Amino acid sequence: xxxxxxxxxxxxxxxxxxxxxxxxxxxxxxxxxxxxxxxxxxxxxxxxxxxxxxxxxxxxxxxxxxxxxxxxxxxxxxxxxxxxxxxxxxxxxxxxxxxxxxxxxxxxxxxxxxxxxxxxxxxxxxxxxxxxxxxxxxxxxxxxxxxxxxxxxxxxxxxxxxxxxxxxxxxxxxx
Numbered sequence: 001x002x003x004x005x006x007x008x009x010x011x012x013x014x015x016x017x018x019x020x021x022x023x024x025x026x027x028x029x030x031x032x033x034x035x036x037x038x039x040x041x042x043x044x045x046x047x048x049x050x051x052x053x054x055x056x057x058x059x060x061x062x063x064x065x066x067x068x069x070x071x072x073x074x075x076x077x078x079x080x081x082x083x084x085x086x087x088x089x090x091x092x093x094x095x096x097x098x099x100x101x102x103x104x105x106x107x108x109x110x111x112x113x114x115x116x117x118x119x120x121x122x123x124x125x126x127x128x129x130x131x132x133x134x135x136x137x138x139x140x141x142x143x144x145x146x147x148x149x150x151x152x153x154x155x156x157x158x159x160x161x162x163x164x165x166x167x168x169x170x171x172x173x174x175x
Contacts, residue, residue, distance in 0.1 A: 035108025
C-alpha cells in the first residue's frame with residue numbers, strides 16, 4: 001500500500017501565508033457564506049463597486065488562468081485571450097466541478113492571490129482605479145480579504161491588463 005500524499009494547505013491558509021510573507025497590510029472579514037455578486041450585495045456591508053471577483057479559465061493546452069476584475073464587470077474573452085497569448089477559441093471558463101478539481105475551492109470562492117494553483121493570474125487595470133481598498137475572495141465563502149488595489153496586484157503576481165468588457169456609455173438625459 002502506498003502512503004497517502006500529504007494534505008495540501010487550503011487556499012485560505014496559503015493566502016494568509018502569502019500575505020504574511022509579503023508583509024502587506026490587510027483585513028480579513030468574517031461573514032455569512034456568499035458566492036455571488038447578488039449575495040454579496042444583499043448580505044454584506046461592502047460597497048459593491050469595490051468588490052473584485054475572480055473568474056477561472058483554462059487554455060486548450062491546460063494552463064489555468066485567473067482573471068480578477070471589478071465585480072460589476074464582465075470578461076471580454078477576446079481581450080483576455082490576447083493578453084494571455086492564446087486564441088479566443090483556446091480559452092474557456094472552468095465548470096463548477098473543474099473549479100473544485102483544479103483550484104480546490106467551491107465555485108464563488110476563487111481567490112486572485114497567487115497560491116501556486118494557477119499558471120497565470122491577471123488583474124484588470126480598472127481595479128487599480130478603485131478607492132482606497134478593495135474586497136476579494138480568499139478561498140472561503142465566509143471570509144473576504146480587504147487590501148489596496150496595489151497590494152492585490154502584488155498578491156496576484158504583478159500582471160495587469162485590460163480585459164473587462166467596455167460598458168456602453170449612458171445616454172445623456174433629454175434637455
